[in-house]
Amino acid sequence: MLSHQNSSGKVVNMFDVLQYSFIQNALLAGTCVAVVAAIAGYFMIVRGLTFAGHALPNIGFAGAAGAVLLGIDPVIGLYVFTIGAAISIGLLGKEANERDTSIGIIMTFALGLGILFLSLYFGYAERVYSILFGQIVGISQADVVISGISSLLTLGIFLLLFRPLLFSSFDPEVAEARGVPIRLLAMIFLILIAITVSLSVQVVGALLVFTLLVGPAATASRIVQRPLWAIVIAILLGVSYTWLGIFFAANSNWPVSFYIATLSFGIYLPVRLLSPLWIGRRARRSAKEIYA
């Protein structure tokens, strides 16, 4: 699908692919999404909401399939279903365990609907498959502008809510006592996640959103302990995965999502295995040195 080889079947120069406008569009849109997904992922981990990061894209897929059946833009169906599901999850509230069970049941119901919609649709639902597997190289200039603006807005809201959101994620009771509107924040956060998911789906596809959303943030959280630094590193990781993924895909026949997911896993695994070597010990030792 994505080979850019000359007539003799050889790539002339790996970096030549960067001249194509569709690759440039992919890089721009991918960067915007990777930045927002990384910051969203950090908060999802702190709030214990990573499962919603898996469920929302699948629910979004059902929305996209429904939209195709009705003959409207699947991206609209994607947003309607993810935001609707986010609000439902917000209303469920309460305990994480109980919430995850409810999210799982909503998700499977949505997937069932999605499969029904697909089976009722006669024709090749290409746009629905692109929702499932990603369509980053098919992104138009207009799509880039839209995802750029949406990403900037989402990023701005995340930065504005930063401290109360972190405070209420860590300790909702004290935050509420200190006057933080925790219920409102929880709802706004879920809607931001729904928007982030819908943006990410267009890059990596519903099945692999988790890699951009939670992968970089989970890895970064094991490298540094300072919240802002963890977010900065998560952004750097997410953007690197996306750029490398697009670059490798452009020079091979394999899909972008595969490369992004593989990079995310390939970096997370050693960090996860080796992080006990530095988490904790370093901080205490350095503190003792201050005392000495």
Added chain:
Amino acid sequence: MARETQDPVSEPVITLEHVRIQFGKRTILDDVSLTVNEGEFIVVLGPNGAGKSTLLKLLLGLLKPNAGSIHVLGKPPRRGNNAIGYAPQHRQLEADLALRARDVVGFGLDGNRWGTGMPSARRKAIIDKALLEVDAFAFADAPIGQLSGGEQQRLLIAQALLANPRLLLLDEPLANLDISHEQEIVALVAKVCRTRNVAVMLVAHDINPLLPVVDRVLYIARGHTAIGPTDEVITSSTLSQLYGSPVEVVQALDRVFVVGAET
């Protein structure tokens, strides 16, 4: 042991008059009246579900009473009151949160403000001072999930102290601590109470570790309360009356044991 009551001229920190709160048909607190003065160390005792945490939530303005009036420093309770420091019942934190001890303490300073905040020398100095006050400076930069229950409890107290409160509400800070850590936290809270002259309401299950420091005991059972010095409240007659069934208080080895009550 118990100190003399505070200067009667100073305004009480807490006043409850005929307070009643019920959840549905269940009455949690019924006709509760009490006064807490500046710098007093009050230990709140009672069986599970008696309304100890509910009382704290009333003071924080998180719940409204069904009847009666509550005043905190002369005003009705409201959320976001910086005069109250609050550390709720503690849960064990996940190990891989990217949050350091000093970040948790920092929430007490500006966690309720919008934006990301800018690091500043002044902010760091305030947080360092709070960490030193609770003897937590040595693990200031350690990830929160790596700390023990006692260490995390110190941080929550430091966080609660950051806004210079006049009233400190601590919900079961001694839960899940071994004896030596229990004593450390009790000594810390007593020091804070005396040096800052802040009133403390500490919810506990066992009075014994707190006997050396407590001014008055507030005992809650079956919706009713008894408040006073330990040796007046933790007695067979007072507790039997409160529980409505025979309760025996036994003193042995400088410790107090309550027999016959489900504590």
